[in-house]
Amino acid sequence: MDNNIIHSLEITACRRRIDIVNMIYHAKTGHIGGSLSSVDLLTALYYHVMDLEKIKAKSPDRDRFVLSKGHSVEGFYAILADCGFFPKEELSTYAQFHTRLACHPTSKVPGVEVCTGSLGHGLPVAVGMALGMQRDGSGGHVYVVMGDGEQAEGSVWEAAMAGPTYHLDNLTAIVDRNHLQISGNTENVMCLEPLADRYRAFGWNVVEICGNDFSQMIPALTTQVPGKPTAIISDTIKGKGVSFMENLAAWHHKVPTEEQYHQAIDELNAHLQQLTK
Numbered sequence: 698m699d700n701n702i703i704h705s706l707e708i709t710a711c712r713r714r715i716d717i718v719n720m721i722y723h724a725k726t727g728h729i730g731g732s733l734s735s736v737d738l739l740t741a742l743y744y745h746v747m748d749l750e751k752i753k754a755k756s757p758d759r760d761r762f763v764l765s766k767g768h769s770v771e772g773f774y775a776i777l778a779d780c781g782f783f784p785k786e787e788l789s790t791y792a793q794f795h796t797r798l799a800c801h802p803t804s805k806v807p808g809v810e811v812c813t814g815s816l817g818h819g820l821p822v823a824v825g826m827a828l829g830m831q832r833d834g835s836g837g838h839v840y841v842v843m844g845d846g847e848q849a850e851g852s853v854w855e856a857a858m859a860g861p862t863y864h865l866d867n868l869t870a871i872v873d874r875n876h877l878q879i880s881g882n883t884e885n886v887m888c889l890e891p892l893a894d895r896y897r898a899f900g901w902n903v904v905e906i907c908g909n910d911f912s913q914m915i916p917a918l919t920t921q922v923p924g925k926p927t928a929i930i931s932d933t934i935k936g937k938g939v940s941f942m943e944n945l946a947a948w949h950h951k952v953p954t955e956e957q958y959h960q961a962i963d964e965l966n967a968h969l970q971q972l973t974k
């Protein structure tokens with residue numbers, strides 16, 4: 698991997714983290730921990746992997762992105778705005794009355810393919826998209842990001858059976874494996890391990906990476922195995938980038954106080970300064 702590309706993606710992701718913290722603090726609502734864990738994955742997809750011109754043109758050959766863990770919407774909106782799908786000023790309306798930037802993604806928002814947020818729906822929808830695109834001979838690829846807590850939904854595993862059945866090598870499912878969900882550690886709430894082996898047993902090409910490391914994400918997101926869908930078990934840190942939020946389930950759905958907000962922004966700005974000096 699080109700170090701300049703990685704460096705540039707790190708800078709972009711840090712800027713989007715600042716957007717996430719600002720949106721949630723000002724709206725007084727949001728899912729900050731999961732947005733911060735998954736924003737690197739979304740940054741890799743939107744700023745490096747997917748062809749945004751085709752997406753903006755609604756080309757039948759476009760790549761499709763599905764944020765199955767729809768509650769982590771703040772990073773998604775911040776990226777869509779920065780990539781020019783809608784004006785950046787609109788981010789300040791997040792979660793306000795009459796906004797189209799609701800607390801879960803809806804297809805009213807330019808760039809959002811499908812309404813999500815009811816957990817366990819994204820992978821089945823993505824399988825349907827990939828199957829349709831395969832039959833239409835579309836060159837696009839479908840990427841879906843799920844939560845790890847979301848793996849407890851039965852519909853995930855119905856779709857996990859269907860993907861390999863239809864040889865959907867145009868589908869990549871990514872699990873944001875931050876090891877936490879709203880009520881605690883995933884292994885205490887509903888044991889997921891051995892998660893990679895479970896996807897392998899269902900017939901997927903499985904790759905295990907660190908989902909906060911672009912040098913691992915880019916090759917995983919751009920490599921396909923003929924005849925098989927790919928599952929990326931993406932180890933991440935919930936709350937990544939803000940020291941006092943990292944690895945704490947309490948930050949799944951919590952708004953920082955004024956003091957915590959300033960501390961978070963100061964930390965992220967210091968990191969950004971370090972990256973850009």
Ligand SMILES: [Mg+2]
Pocket residue numbers: 731844845846873874875876877878
């Ligand atoms: Mg999680």
